[in-house]
Amino acid sequence: MAYSLLIRNCGHLLTLTVSDANGPLAGPAQSNWRIIPDGYVACEQGQIVAVGPMPELDQALVTAATEVIEAAGRVVLPGLVECHTHLVFGGNRAHEFHRKLQGETYLDILASGGGILSTVRATRAATDEELLQQALRHLVDFRHYGVTTLEAKTGYGLDTDTELRLLRVAQEAGRRQPVRVVPSFLGAHVPGPEFRGQPREYLQMLVQDVLPRISPTEVPFVDIFCEEGAFSVADSRWYLEQARELGFRLKIHAEQLHDLGGCEMAAELGAVSIDHADYLAPAAAARIAARTNGRTVAVLLPLVPLFLRQEQYAPGRAFIDAGLPVAISTDFNPGSCPSKNLWLALQLACLKMGLTPAEAVAAVTLNAAWSIGQERECGSLEPGKRADLLVLDVPTLEEIPYWLGENPVREVIIGGQRI
Ligand code: NIG
Ligand code: FE
DSSP states (O other), X not given: OOOSEEEEEEEEEEOOOOTXXXXXXXXGXXXXXXXXXXXXXXXXXXXXXXXXXXGGOOGGGOOTTOEEEEOTTOEEEEXXXXXXXXXXXXXXXXXXXXXXXXXXXXXXXXXXXXXXXXXXXXXXXXXXXXXXXXXXXXXXXHHHTTEEEEEEEOOSOOSHHHHHHHHHHHHHHHHHSSSEEEEEEEEESSOOGGGTTOHHHHHHHIIIIIGGGSOTTTSOEEEEBBSTTSBOHHHHHHHHHHHHHTTOEEEEEESSSSOOSHHHHHHHTTOSEEEEOTTOOHHHHHHHHHHHTTXXXXXXXXXXXXXXXXXXXXXXHHHHHTTOOEEEOOOOBTTTBOOOOHHHHHHHHHHHHOOOHHHHHHXXXXXXXXXXXXXXXXXXXXXXXXXXXXXXXXXXXXXXXXXXXXXXXXXXXXXXXXX
């Protein structure tokens, strides 16, 4: 036996492991995971097989057949897990940027028939090939930022055929390149244009016509946008209950622009993640953490308030102190975040939400993996997980959030292959 790949002399090896973990990293554990100074990672057949300090490396397993990556004192960590994107869409919304600068809000633009509905028109008009090529181009960009697993939502079709088409495109995009794509169904983004003013009827259509045609094995998550102008808490509850009944795991976009109670409702139903949460109060976060025993992950999206010119950012510090596990994502989409820079999202989570560098790194790796059911595959450096790794051009964890807006990635390895 010999190692097929060895990354050695890692200055800070960020393992993201803790001694007794059986859930997302919550409370003090979100920052108290293991960092190995001067470490190595060894892989075989696309999997991690050994991780440790350099003096413990078994030299007998390093042969002429071993590909060696010399980290030379740099930070090495798991590939980033991008746990909330709207990857597949037609067109873009650059034409709405100036409206926003003139003071129109996100919900004003949506109510006028723009926003999400404008992307729905462009998406319905696009061919599968156009949607696929655009998604593939975005995946190349994500990969350059070190993203090795990515969740991709539908939600710009809003009719049976187009929503199913978007799922197929997301799955095909996953097959055509190395980043692992995990699809989610967000047919309940807003009521489709054919159901204006009839949110419940639209959800009933999804439950009757669309959900039965989707396999929870291939598409594990059903998501909904609970917000004024989208779906009420009562309608969201009804829909998520139906989805759960059909075997799907649950997610919600909630407390993005108002405190309606969607996060607490979804957590009560056992949601895997509650996303946005900018208006979620710390007391409600504490109730969620207690009720779910720290299993539901709050996915925070700090680039969204920045891009929507909103002052309110999720109180991430208070969430972690309350025991709620936190993940961070870009929310990449054409309306509220056209950025794929997950490092910038991490940096803003430190600057605007009060996370420490160690908490923020856990939020884009292991906790993000938990929030999309990929915790057995990726998110930490431990034997048995897929060999998804990054070598960064910085020497310490502390420098990761410091170089604002830069991409620190030097080397991307997915499934043991250098990309
Ligand atoms: O997560 N908030 C709802 N949905 C997306 C934005 C979608 C869009 O504006 O196109 C989000 O921010
Ligand atoms: Fe989103």
